[in-house]
Amino acid sequence: MPPIHRILIKTHHMTSRKKILNLTRAASNLQCSVLLKTGAHPPGMMFAEGGGTEDWMKVVKKLRYKDFRLMGKDEVNERRLDVEAGKVVELTSMKEFAAFLERDPVIYEWWRVRMGYTEG
Template sequence: MSRSANLFITLIRTHHITSRKKLQRVKRAARQLAIPFVLVRSGGSPGIMYAEGPDESGVAGWVNVVKSLRYKDFQCAQKPISHPVNVDKQIKDAGFNEVASVTEFSEVMQRKGLTAWWEVGMGYKAKG
């Protein structure tokens, strides 16, 4: 049985994510801003990042750090908002997580109960 908690969440799209140096800075910013969960789709195009945290200022600060890294075609596809997130898997998967495919990324979004929100952010579905 999963339970949910209201967390601040955000979604970032870029052209690609390949630089290991930039990813280390993304990871460091998450640690410094107390962002307990980050998911990154790296290794090519598209680059996708998701973060969730307990407070809006931390998540917004993390978005600003990522933006300052000047990723090509940076878009904050879903600005930080409070949203219910399934947390049954959160504790097990806490920290900085990387996946190699959009399919793997979408599976994590599905487990967290964020499929509709993610599909709108990715442009797969119209905002309803």
């Protein structure tokens, strides 16, 4: 069984439906759980968790998002993101994104540290 990774990517924004469809297909094929913050208002956020996240991130890089920044990448013991493996949840505001992550204190704290909102 491949190791489970948790990845956080920040971009300028995510508006291209074609790119988002590519990310969704890759998540399905690689059985990654993915949370996206999309829309014209910066930033664009991608949070992925699972065994295929390294390959999923290669797909992201090929899409050449503006201001791509890998904010965090860690190997973890278990999946905690409340998204079914192979599925993508798309949200349109940072407030919604944070509220979704806040459901799990471990995930929420990991995200806050990687974003620089708090020290960890």
